[in-house]
Amino acid sequence: MTTIPARGRTWRRRDRRTELLVWAAWLFAVALFVGCFQLISDKTIWAFVWDAPTQAGDLAVRMVPPDWLYIRTLGRPIWDTINIATIGTLIAILLAIPVAYCAARNTTPSVSIVRPIALFIIVSSRSINALIWALMLVTIIGPGVFSGIIAIALRSIGFCAKLLYEAIEEIDEGQVEAVRATGASGAQVTGYGIVPQVLPAFAGISVFRWDINIRESTVLGLVGAGGIGLELNAAITQLYWTQVSLILLVIIGTVIVSEWVSAKIRHAII
């Protein structure tokens, strides 16, 4: 009997056809990347880019030490920022509940008419950044905290409603049927069959969004919608770099605290 020598053959993960396909995909991806980078580089003034380290060093020198006394005027803007995030999230949750109820396949009143409308609301709210909402709202209802609140709310509806309707679609239908079998009315089925199942997910989503909104509300001031972004914008345009660095430190602090709070709450719920 002869044995086939196994020499010269090593183990491969894929067969030749798949390997070629993978190579083609990589080639395409690299070509796309290089092409796109070329287009960006055509629009770039490279002298400015090479100059960037010097600029960064210069900026760093101007930013330290932070102007610590300036913190006395920052209390109010931080309070406003937190309010924008919190009240905006509250309004968004209230509005997201009916939207999610209409968008979930198992609770929607009509799959062909109401569901697409709800989905459209979700997508358009999610695609437009809070800053763009704020840009429009400042023109409509004037600059200030209120515009910020509404901008955050409009932006968050889509996010909350999307996660909430996915949670509603994943519920255990058996429990709903059990409640229905006892002769419960439609509202009772929702209240005792669906709500208890999605309540933990719902609370988690709200806290998660609140955490994101704290971050987003720090920049709304750049277009005049109140909060600490207003101070940041003023400090940057007046070139008070020591104030800018203090504001950035305060923002980091706020974000870290809010992340810690939201992690704690989510941990307690789940």
Next chain:
Amino acid sequence: MSLVVTAPRRWKKPPLIKSAWLRWILTIGAVVYLTLVFQTTPVNWTRVWEGLPRGAAFVSAFFPPDFVSRWDEIAEGIAESLWMTVVSTVVGIALSIPVGIGAAKNIAPAPVYYFCRAVLAVSRSFQEIILAIFFVKLFGFGPFAGFVTLSFATIGFYGKLLAEDIEDMDAGQAEAVRASGASWLQWINYGVQPQVMPRMIGLGLYRFDINFRESAVIGIVGGGGIGATLNTAFDRYEFDSAAAIIIVIIAIVMLCEYGSGYLRRWVQ
């Protein structure tokens, strides 16, 4: 013989928060907070009321959306945003892989772990817009600043999720590869990577989506892309063109969402 009498009790729904005093503290805290907010937030209701008809006029200025008169600028802005998104997603993910591996507690030594976690924390704390302001100052106006901003923001997002995914992986499989005498790189490649890959591809596509949406706003502070076009449209009071831009953004985001959902199913 005694008769056991049970009091007629009604069943009540169990509350979300079990301990009664915590529930009360939270309720009272919420009420106090809300009253404080309403007392300190000056809502100029007359201004809002006056603004409503102006708002109606403003909203009606958006209709009908005008795709035609500024089409060249819109197409150019969209194209620029797409290049920025592609390049920054690729670069950001490529850079976030070492950072993410370094930030996973179960495979990185402690000093590397803390350093990488610090990088992730800084990258995640600042909103893209704030980063963009600084990068525009450093690199000059245009898409290069936007590209750097989005790449940097991608590191924070993708690196953190990658690190968490590696921490959650099945240690047994990784150990089996290591037991076969694999080098460190082979261990990462055959023991760790296959476990995190499916979810990471999905997240990469999701980040592509986010980067496109963000590229629409960093133009407001000079970072290039469709945001610059949008801001110009607002500044010129050409709200019908602005409406067209917003519709194009929504359409592309929807396309990305459907496309990435399709790709994810195909990959998994």
